[in-house]
Amino acid sequence: xxxxxxxxxxxxxxxxxxxxxxxxxxxxxxxxxxxxxxxxxxxxxxxxxxxxxxxxxxxxxxxxxxxxxxxxxxxxxxxxxxxxxxxxx
Amino acid sequence: xxxxxxxxxxxxxxxxxxxxxxxxxxxxxxxxxxxxxxxxxxxxxxxxxxxxxxxxxxxxxxxxxxxxxxxxxxxxxxxxxxxxxxxxxxxxxxxxxxxxxxxxxxxxxxxxxxxxxxxxxxxxxxxxxxxxxxxxxxxxxxxxxxxxxxxxxxxxxxxxxxxxxxxxxxxxxxxxxxx
Numbered sequence: 001x002x003x004x005x006x007x008x009x010x011x012x013x014x015x016x017x018x019x020x021x022x023x024x025x026x027x028x029x030x031x032x033x034x035x036x037x038x039x040x041x042x043x044x045x046x047x048x049x050x051x052x053x054x055x056x057x058x059x060x061x062x063x064x065x066x067x068x069x070x071x072x073x074x075x076x077x078x079x080x081x082x083x084x085x086x087x088x089x
Numbered sequence: 090x091x092x093x094x095x096x097x098x099x100x101x102x103x104x105x106x107x108x109x110x111x112x113x114x115x116x117x118x119x120x121x122x123x124x125x126x127x128x129x130x131x132x133x134x135x136x137x138x139x140x141x142x143x144x145x146x147x148x149x150x151x152x153x154x155x156x157x158x159x160x161x162x163x164x165x166x167x168x169x170x171x172x173x174x175x176x177x178x179x180x181x182x183x184x185x186x187x188x189x190x191x192x193x194x195x196x197x198x199x200x201x202x203x204x205x206x207x208x209x210x211x212x213x214x215x216x217x218x219x220x221x222x223x224x225x226x227x228x229x230x231x232x233x234x235x236x237x238x239x240x241x242x243x244x245x246x247x248x249x250x251x252x253x254x255x256x257x258x259x260x261x262x263x264x265x266x267x268x
Binding site: 009 | 104107108111112115116119120128129137140141145205206213216217222246249250252253254
């Protein structure tokens with residue numbers, strides 16, 4: 001891996017709390033004295049948050065698609081009728 | 090009853106697992122919410138949110154509920170419903186419910202997310218498979234067509250670096266991003 005990717009991997013292991021604890025400690029020390037590296041860590045943490053949100057939205061769509069299937073397919077007509085009966089007043 | 094414990098993405102029956110949860114638990118939630126004066130759309134919103142909370146707890150946090158999934162998801166749904174209606178629930182502690190519940194991201198993050206959805210979809214799909222679905226590198230490598238795990242790992246870090254750089258560049262234009 002090229003140097004920048006190794007650094008990205010090291011940040012990854014630090015943030016995800018994985019890999020060798022000794023190396024993580026060393027990385028933490030480097031961050032303390034290196035502003036550029038510290039900035040990279042901050043942006044990488046933001047990246048994880050955005051990836052998380054992306055995954056969540058993808059899952060939401062998948063769940064909504066299951067809902068659509070259950071309420072439209074003939075196979076699940078009993079399920080649909082049962083649910084609708086709860087809301088007919 | 091289903092118990093989602095391992096990363097769902099590694100299981101080919103992911104859709105089937107959610108379908109079973111829908112068939113088994115949704116009627117209970119529907120009955121509860123209809124009795125409380127809610128409608129079907131509100132039930133859908135609540136239940137789908139509850140499934141999301143359940144998934145994240147099982148897969149991201151390796152949480153094991155003390156009760157069965159049916160009762161657990163019903164409990165989460167009740168909490169979400171009561172919260173939406175501005176009521177507090179004190180009887181059933183559904184630990185750390187705030188995990189999911191419509192956490193809106195900042196407008197600048199929203200813009201960056203939209204940008205990445207359009208210009209970096211392949212990378213985002215790969216990264217979310219690893220970080221959100223907790224797919225193993227072996228499965229990820231196979232799923233995305235890499236020669237081996239090492240190639241997949243290198244690509245994963247390239248993608249992560251790319252996303253990080255997009256955020257850095259875009260954040261210079263979005264004042265609210267770093268606030």
